[in-house]
Each structure stands twice: as structure tokens, then as C-alpha cells.
Amino acid sequence: MLADKRILLVIGGGIAAYKCLDLIRRLRERGATVRVVLTPAAKEFVTPLVVGTLSENPVASELFDLTSEQEIGHIRLSRESDLVVVAPATADLIAKMANGLGNDLATSLLLANDKPVIVVPAMNPRMWAHPATRRNVARLAADGVRILGPAAGKMAERGEEGLGRMVEPMEILAAIEAFFAEAEGPKPLAGKRVVVTAGPTHEPIDPVRYIANRSSGKQGFALAAALVKAGAEVTLIAGPVALADPVGARVVRVVTACEMLAAVEATLPVDVAVMAAAVADWRVDAAAAEKIKKGPGGTPTLAFVENPDILATVGRHPALRPQLVVGFAAETENLIANARGKLERKGADVIVANDVSPKTGIMGGDRNTVRIVEASGVTDWPDLPKDEVAAQLVAMIVEKLG
Missing domain, CATH: 3.40.50.10300 (CoaB-like)
Structure with a gap:
């Protein structure tokens, strides 16, 4: 279903980053090409070696990488994709996106991006409920960004529970497939x-x-x-x-x-x-x-x-x-x-x-x-x-x- 689709996955610095390893595997199983960008904080949770092995592509993380930036890599990464997925999207990453900051590779390419974006939030329930986060999410939605989740459940912090969990990889996969299905227009078997x-x-x-x-x-x-x-x-x-x-x-x-x-x-x-x-x-x-x-x-x-x-x-x-x-x-x-x-x-x-x-x-x-x-x-x-x-x-x- 995703054969020949090109997905750019931006992995943010949250504990839910480990779920993206399963997401990458499932995207590859369905024929998608997956390029991954890790924020500096994301590398504290998943390693470039593991991500690169699963995606079968080089992993990008540095804005001032000499080799890639000779070709303006932060522009090329997003422009060569069909869809950009940001997961987990932390409160910090959402704030930077909403306010147009571009101080690392992930935020720079998102500013230079001209492709559709799906943002998958993941954070502490109080951070999700904070008025600043609510304003930032509303601004992204108004800019045409699709917001997926978050889900309710237990948090990584002991005793914390509520709305803020990143949705599961299969739900993200379903949203990606639904995006491409919608983009492909009329369905010849609709109603059958x-x-x-x-x-x-x-x-x-x-x-x-x-x-x-x-x-x-x-x-x-x-x-x-x-x-x-x-x-x-x-x-x-x-x-x-x-x-x-x-x-x-x-x-x-x-x-x-x-x-x-x-x-x-x-x-x-x-x-x-x-x-x-x-x-x-x-x-x-x-x-x-x-x-x-x-x-x-x-x-x-x-x-x-x-x-x-x-x-x-x-x-x-x-x-x-x-x-x-x-x-x-x-x-x-x-x-x-x-x-x-x-x-x-x-x-x-x-x-x-x-x-x-x-x-x-x-x-x-x-x-x-x-x-x-x-x-x-x-x-x-x-x-x-x-x-x-x-x-x-x-x-x-x-x-x-x-």
C-alpha cells in the first residue's frame, strides 16, 4: 500500500521515541522509503546505528554536517519526501514549529518544508494541558498540520496518568496510509x-x-x-x-x-x-x-x-x-x-x-x-x-x- 512512498520521519526527544523503531519496520515492510532525522535529544533515547539499520538509509541529525550541507541537506531532506511525520512531537518541538524557530536540523527542515506534515504529540499530561501548548497546537492545526493524538494512559513517570501518550505505531501507520489513500482521489470500489x-x-x-x-x-x-x-x-x-x-x-x-x-x-x-x-x-x-x-x-x-x-x-x-x-x-x-x-x-x-x-x-x-x-x-x-x-x-x- 505504501510502495514507492517516501516518508521523512523526525524523531523528537521523548521516551516514546523507542516506538518509532517499530513504526520504521512496519513502513519498510509495506514498501515505503524512510529517511530519519533525530533531534539532539532523540539520540539520548534511540541510536543512529539502530535507526539507520532499520530504515536502511543514513540518519541525519546535525545541521552543520559538512557533507550534507554542501548540498543544502536540510532543504533536500524534506523536498525529496512525500510526507513528513514528527513523532514523538515533544512540547518543545511543537513550540518551535508553531513559532517558526529553526536552530537545529529538525526545526530547520520543517521550516523549509513544502510537504504535508503529521505531528504525533507525546508529553506529560500537564504539559499537554498547559495553555502555551494548547495555543501552539492550535496554531499548527491552523497552518494545515495534521495532529494525531495524543492518547490517554500511564506515563513513563511513576504515578502519572492522563492524556499525553503517543499513539501506537499501528495507529500512526493507519494515519499515514489514510493520508495517501485520500490523496489518491476517487475509490473505484467505494460502497462495495x-x-x-x-x-x-x-x-x-x-x-x-x-x-x-x-x-x-x-x-x-x-x-x-x-x-x-x-x-x-x-x-x-x-x-x-x-x-x-x-x-x-x-x-x-x-x-x-x-x-x-x-x-x-x-x-x-x-x-x-x-x-x-x-x-x-x-x-x-x-x-x-x-x-x-x-x-x-x-x-x-x-x-x-x-x-x-x-x-x-x-x-x-x-x-x-x-x-x-x-x-x-x-x-x-x-x-x-x-x-x-x-x-x-x-x-x-x-x-x-x-x-x-x-x-x-x-x-x-x-x-x-x-x-x-x-x-x-x-x-x-x-x-x-x-x-x-x-x-x-x-x-x-x-x-x-x-
């Missing part, structure tokens, strides 16, 4: 409701064992994020995966195929269903209540029953079938033949087929090679990052919805 399934299901054998597959959920999560970016109201129903919730999507976590079906049915009616989950085809007929132990009886025999077919249930729903149903076919042989069979049997409009043989590295990897199977024919897509596959699938959905 979409359900997406992602990841594997785990079917229990006993309390400690289960049947599963190697699905990571990355493609489904990327789809949910791309659909949110396009303006859709997205419900993501996810099996057991180690992925952060896509910002802006409603996420329902499930474990088994039966739980996933119930969650999908609870979302209907929707305009679009994208069934990207790798649902287990079978489950044990009767999972053991206790751990199955080795014994003289030898290897236990497991009886299986077929799991519900979620794609077919949605694709052939008698009353609540979505306008567009997109299924996935993960195969290791006869890819197109199997995908065409799935298209016909399950009532889907489109099948996204991919070869998940171990040699491809697709299942669990970051790239995908898909073939789009429809009644009208087959379209081959090149090898792409899963985020790009998601973006192209959303473009396809937009086109088919007209």
Missing part, C-alpha cells in the same frame, strides 16, 4: 462490500495435533489490503497465520474449515467474494479428546470426512450469491484442467490458478505466478510479487463490476 478468505485451516486430530498445509496467507492478506485501498469495505476471514491485520479491513480469525464457512456465511450478502484460502479438504471424523499415545495396538487408524466446500457454497448460493465470485486453485499437476473443472463445479466466475509444486516456492513465498481461468479462456500473468498480483486482481475486479 467484499469478503476475502486467506491462509490455511487447521483440522484437529487431538488436542496437540492437526492436519494443515503450507499456506502462509500472504496472497489473501495482500488482496485484502489492495481492496481496502480501492475503497471497498473488506472482511478478511483468516486461518491460522503469522501476519499483521491489514489496516482498514475487518479481520475475523478462525481455525477450522467449518469455522471459516460459518464466518463467510455471516458476512453475506456481499458484492464480491474472493476465496483465496487453502482450506483443508478433509477433517478427522472424531477428534480425540486427549492426546493419542503410542501403545501396543500399533499405529492408530484415522477416519476422515469431507470438509464443507466454501467456494461452492458461495458460488451456488440460492439467494445470496455475490455479483462476482473469485476462487483460487492451488495445484501441482494438470493446472488448467483442474482449474477449469473447479470453475464449472463450484459456480465461480474466475479461478486464479497457480502451480504450488515445491520447486516453485509460491506456497509460503513472496511471489506468485498465476493464470486467470474464465469460461471465455485463460490469461497468463508473469511472475510478480504477491502485492502486485493483488493490485492486478483488484483492477480486474473493478473492470468486471463495471
